[in-house]
Amino acid sequence: MSSTTVIAYQGHEGAYSHLACRKVFPNIPALACGSFVEAMEKVERGEAALAMIPVENSTAGRVEEIYRQMPKTSLHIIGEHFEPVNHCLLGVKGASIGGLTTVGSHPQALAQCDGHIKQLGLRAVAKLDTAGAALEVSRLQDPSQAAIASSLAAELYGLEVLQENFQDMTGNTTRFIILARDAKVPPLEEGKHYITSIMFNVSHLPASLYKALGGFATNGINLIKLESYMTGGTLQVSQFHIDIASHQDTRAMQHAMEELTFFARNIRVLGTYEAHPVRRSYELID
DSSP: GGGGOOOEESSEEEESSHHHHHHHHTTTTTEEEEEEHHHHHHHTTTTEEEEEEEEEETTTOOOOOHHHGGGGOOOOEEEEEEEEEEEEEEEOOOGGGGGOOOEEEHHHHHHHHHHHHHHOOOOEEOOOOOHHHHHHHHOOOOOOEEEEEEEEHHHHHOOOOEEEEOSSSTTOOOEEEEEEEEEEOOOHHHHHHHEEEEEEEEEEEETHHHHHHHHHHHOOOOOOEEEEEEEESSOOOOOEEESSSSTSSHHHHHHHHHHHHHHHHEEEEEEEEEOOOGGGGGGOOO
């Protein structure tokens, strides 16, 4: 199987990342990996052309591990995908909701279904991924154990869907980024909407972040995401990740980047890519 025809993802077959791969790249085989790091490294080594990586969920928030891993890689973001999540409560054939005692899934999925889990009085058990939890239930054949996973996982592992839409909130959606070894900046076209993702550091000085971001405000550019975390094993250096509603080749963006260089260090453009259509219902994309 050629790396040019493989997209890597974290999890077992039937994971939501697997579903996202099928949705966006239906003609490219998907490669299951044991961790997010492994999926990214497959791309860095040329063993996979792309990686489909979840970065945030509308209910449970960000996948912090990814933001901490991105500075350690040389990969580029070439696209994004918003995948609606329909969590299913799965059990072995013949199991009933009343007979369940435990439910396993990825911590993000458990958080997204926390209300329903507590309502049923189930003990939540964290697993590496949703589909892996379904596979474990299938292997154990214990009617008291359930998993929260996709309907595809139920189909693949011979489980029954005991309850669909088990998530606490409707409209539950996960945002994925698509990573590649080489940058792939789409040409700037009128009428299309773009996102540019950037990482940088600032000094621990009063108003340093305010000054670093000021250029985007003065140039009329909308910042749609700001993440921060400590780096370097100390509490002295802050790393920032921002998503910007603009193409890197616009004049306004170029002026804003010039201002950013005065107040920020280690600036890295992760990528410019087309904004997913779902953003139109959530955010202002100018």
